[in-house]
Amino acid sequence: MDFTSFVGIISGLALIVSAILYGSSDISIFVNVPGIMIVIGGTIAATLFTFQFKDTMAAFRAAAIVFTQDKQNPQQMIATMLQLTRVARREGLMALSREKADSPFLQRALNMASDASDEDYIRHTLQADIDSLKMRHYVVQDVFKKMGMYAPAFGMLGTLIGLIQMLSQLNNPEAIGPAMAVALLTTFYGSILSTVIFQPIAGKLKARTILEIQTLEIIRDGTIAMMGSNNYLAVYERLSSYVPAHQRKPVGLRD
Structure with a gap:
């Protein structure tokens, strides 16, 4: 669980x-049901109009992941690839097909490596998967970016509605103050959201x-490095560039 979120x-x-x-002391003055309806309802309606329903649902599922899953650690994937390098060095690339990976992307990479596929084919195939993931995630991010734009806009729309209603009561000065407060609440709601x-x-x-793409790139480059040279230190030097120098863990030359 990501507690920072x-x-x-x-x-x-x-x-x-x-x-x-x-x-x-009276928090009830900050509650206005029509204003909440305008901001939340309008934001949801505009979002559904902008994106496909499946993309909107995917965005909310992704938002749940932000709170329920820990972020990926590139160091762990580097350690995994180094362990697989040891396996490939001792038993050959064919042994990689017997390794079971939690990541479907890593499993696919290992299967292609064990089949002795061409390096360029593996690189292009895995890169196509990475590019596809980037596009899917871009749409998910864009859903919340657009909602972040729509909410203040509908808040302002609610404020304009409230101001129009307020101006219609100019003959009653005592009602102007409360009406103005209600009118501004929708802008407040939009800004908060x-x-x-x-x-x-x-x-x-x-x-x-960014972290997920980095992890997939470590898998891609690690797989290609194993096929080109299953030297443990060479693979480590290739993959360690993905993490800052002060975070890199020293490794031995064990096989």
Whole structure:
């Protein structure tokens, strides 16, 4: 579980609620059902109009992953590829077909390597998978980016509706103040949804995508390095470039 995501969103909401309570003991003045309907309903409607339903559902499933799964660690995949290098060096590339991998991408790479496929074919095939993943993840990220744009826009729309209703009551000065407060609430709702929820989730998904792509590239380059030269140190030097120098773990020359 990624606790930093929980800490981020909970602390953000807690600070906002604390500021509201500090300035006013009556939190009910910040609740306006029609405004919530305009902002949330309008944002969802515009998102469904922009994207296919399956892409929208995929985005919400991906958002759940942000909170429920730990991020991938490139160091672990490098260690896995080095272990497979030892297997290939001791038993030959054919032995890789007997290795069971949790990652379908890694399993596919091992199967192609054990079949002695051409290196260029393996590189292009695995790169096509990586490019396909990039496009799928881009759409998922774009869903939340667009929601982050739509929410403030519908908040402003709700404010304009409230201002029109307020101006229609100019003959009643006592009603202007409360009407103005209600009108501004929709802008408040839109800003909260955009800055605390939608945009941070989009950013988190982008960061997860970068890590996942890095992991797949480690698999791709590690597989090709094993086929070209199953020298343990050579494979390590090839893959270690994916992590910062100060995070690289020293390795021995064991086979």
